Amino acid sequence: MNTAAPALEISGLTKSFGTTRALEEVDLVVESGTVHCVLGENGAGKSTLCHVVGGSVAPDAGGLRLYGSPYAPRRPADALAAGIAMVHQHFSLVPTLTVGENMRLLRLRDLPRRVARVREEYGLELDLDARVSELPVGVRQRTEIVKALLREPRLLVLDEPTGVLGPAGTDALLATCRRIAESGHAVVLVTHKLGEVARAGDAATVLRGGRVSGGGPLAELPPERLVPLMIGRPAGSLDAGLAGTIGLAADGDSPEAGASGSGKTRAGGPEPAGRALAVGTAEPGGRAEPGGKAAARVTQALRLRDVSVRRADGTSALDEVSLDVGYGEIVGIAGVEGNGQSELMALLGGSLAPVAGRVELDGRDLTRAAPRERSRAGLGVVPEDRLHEGCVPQLRVADNLFLGRLDRFRRHGVLLDRRAMDRAADSVLTGHGIRADGPGALMSSLSGGNQQKVVLARELALDPLICLAAAQPTRGLDIGAVGAVHSRIRDAAAAGTGVLVVSSELSELLVLCDRITVAYRGKLLGPVDPAEPDARERIGALMLGARASRPGPENTGHTPEALR
Numbered sequence: 377m378n379t380a381a382p383a384l385e386i387s388g389l390t391k392s393f394g395t396t397r398a399l400e401e402v403d404l405v406v407e408s409g410t411v412h413c414v415l416g417e418n419g420a421g422k423s424t425l426c427h428v429v430g431g432s433v434a435p436d437a438g439g440l441r442l443y444g445s446p447y448a449p450r451r452p453a454d455a456l457a458a459g460i461a462m463v464h465q466h467f468s469l470v471p472t473l474t475v476g477e478n479m480r481l482l483r484l485r486d487l488p489r490r491v492a493r494v495r496e497e498y499g500l501e502l503d504l505d506a507r508v509s510e511l512p513v514g515v516r517q518r519t520e521i522v523k524a525l526l527r528e529p530r531l532l533v534l535d536e537p538t539g540v541l542g543p544a545g546t547d548a549l550l551a552t553c554r555r556i557a558e559s560g561h562a563v564v565l566v567t568h569k570l571g572e573v574a575r576a577g578d579a580a581t582v583l584r585g586g587r588v589s590g591g592g593p594l595a596e597l598p599p600e601r602l603v604p605l606m607i608g609r610p611a612g613s614l615d616a617g618l619a620g621t622i623g624l625a626a627d628g629d630s631p632e633a634g635a636s637g638s639g640k641t642r643a644g645g646p647e648p649a650g651r652a653l654a655v656g657t658a659e660p661g662g663r664a665e666p667g668g669k670a671a672a673r674v675t676q677a678l679r680l681r682d683v684s685v686r687r688a689d690g691t692s693a694l695d696e697v698s699l700d701v702g703y704g705e706i707v708g709i710a711g712v713e714g715n716g717q718s719e720l721m722a723l724l725g726g727s728l729a730p731v732a733g734r735v736e737l738d739g740r741d742l743t744r745a746a747p748r749e750r751s752r753a754g755l756g757v758v759p760e761d762r763l764h765e766g767c768v769p770q771l772r773v774a775d776n777l778f779l780g781r782l783d784r785f786r787r788h789g790v791l792l793d794r795r796a797m798d799r800a801a802d803s804v805l806t807g808h809g810i811r812a813d814g815p816g817a818l819m820s821s822l823s824g825g826n827q828q829k830v831v832l833a834r835e836l837a838l839d840p841l842i843c844l845a846a847a848q849p850t851r852g853l854d855i856g857a858v859g860a861v862h863s864r865i866r867d868a869a870a871a872g873t874g875v876l877v878v879s880s881e882l883s884e885l886l887v888l889c890d891r892i893t894v895a896y897r898g899k900l901l902g903p904v905d906p907a908e909p910d911a912r913e914r915i916g917a918l919m920l921g922a923r924a925s926r927p928g929p930e931n932t933g934h935t936p937e938a939l940r
């Protein structure tokens with residue numbers, strides 16, 4: 377291996393899919409011993425670049441060199457043989473197998489030694505006997521990362537690996553990236569989070585519309601210079617409250633950081649500003665006062681009463697949980713992943729039935745309702761795993777946008793008016809800034825962030841929309857799109873919709889929500905009023921299982937126990 381040569385050199389890389397230019401004349405150099413970040417808005421071409429390096433997409437033009445030697449993979453096996461390991465946005469594990477069985481599929485020599493090494497060197501633990509389908513997405517992602525590390529790669533390519541990791545998982549991964557770089561190898565890290573870039577990266581390349589819009593050593597590229605390269609407008613144009621969500625104050629996102637008082641977000645003041653904006657701008661629009669008048673009504677937009685849910689192995693995932701979401705109220709659920717949030721979303725989506733308790737929407741019992749019945753009644757659900765649960769990848773974008781609501785495009789109740797449907801879809805695509813090759817494009821051809829926008833647009837368009845329950849609503853979105861999604865959520869609440877947001881981004885919950893509860897071992901603790909100066913610290917303590925020491929915000933009308 378020529379260690380003096382760059383780990384990876386890409387020159388003139390060009391790739392089109394039909395009429396879409398995904399990459400155009402892209403040049404990029406990843407030096408050995410560095411973490412090289414690849415940035416850019418949704419649909420900029422980042423994943424396509426990773427796929428070319430990983431041998432799963434053939435370029436139309438351009439060349440690659442790996443540690444000084446020509447490198448032209450024709451299939452993923454070529455990349456593996458060359459010492460490149462990939463972690464893609466979508467999981468490659470076999471869900472019906474255990475973690476250990478998935479690892480054995482790699483057919484690596486000395487597997488136990490490699491597993492021990494990854495555990496020791498990177499501190500990444502795995503439960504080899506756990507069935508993948510039963511793991512929370514964050515743990516699945518960690519498993520994918522370990523799987524890549526077991527190959528002992530000389531170049532590791534990570535395509536948005538931190539979206540599904542909590543703060544601790546993200547810290548571990550960024551430390552892993554640094555360690556790989558320090559050992560002389562290299563990492564390509566695709567991310568939307570500028571905080572991660574600052575913490576782990578040495579250099580960056582920014583893509584925009586498939587072309588390189590800028591790049592260089594990060595010492596010369598502070599966030600104020602990166603943001604315009606990414607989204608074409610200055611950093612100052614972003615909602616100040618977004619700083620934490622996009623990772624500019626990533627340190628402050630961990631409860632530990634909050635507890636130690638080092639939360640940069642608070643110190644810098646952007647969060648209160650963002651929150652003030654959220655509440656202040658909504659009022660004239662007729663928003664029900666958070667929890668005030670709304671909470672006084674008899675019915676709630678969404679009401680869970682004493683709901684218990686068991687996992688497949690019989691253990692308790694939700695334990696007699698009660699929760700109210702008022703009309704016009706935005707309620708957040710924070711917590712370390714695996715504390716019942718996935719099961720709560722599955723319960724709301726109708727894919728998981730409770731063993732006890734009741735789910736009501738606008739006073740109507742939906743406990744055992746089928747998913748379609750729920751959306752007709754006005755319960756919008758954006759699931760955690762949108763590709764597998766939130767859409768049908770092999771259908772057109774237009775079909776996905778109007779799934780379950782095709783009747784409105786039927787003539788005489790029978791024939792589907794595809795033109796009308798495509799016209800309606802076109803206006804949704806434009807309105808939501810979704811980058812797709814028209815309404816007829818297959819959902820699977822959209823970039824990850826654009827798929828996410830489609831699912832969100834569909835659920836927000838439900839009529840009526842009594843309650844929107846969204847898991848990680850801005851996961852995978854670029855920094856410009858995050859602000860747009862927050863505005864849409866606030867607008868929905870201003871129009872009277874109750875909103876439930878499950879997010880691993882504490883900063884996101886703090887800027888968006890009227891109150892925040894914390895999932896802990898199948899219970900909901902709190903609530904906490906995000907406007908309180910010590911909200912971050914209190915949520916951090918609840919994440920670790922502390923009981924709420926004070927009643928929640930004025931709005932609830934409940935004792936904290938009502939939100940067990």
Ligand SMILES: Nc1ncnc2c1ncn2[C@@H]1O[C@H](COP(=O)(O)OP(=O)(O)OP(=O)(O)O)[C@@H](O)[C@H]1O
Pocket residue numbers: 393394396397398416417418419420421422423424425811812813820821822823824825826852
């Ligand atoms: N297999 C495909 N068929 C058709 N179009 C595709 C295909 N793969 C990617 N594209 C298109 O290429 C463009 C770049 O997509 P890519 O997934 O590389 O973007 P990205 O920068 O990774 O976005 P995101 O941040 O949303 O993941 C998009 O317009 C996408 O729709």
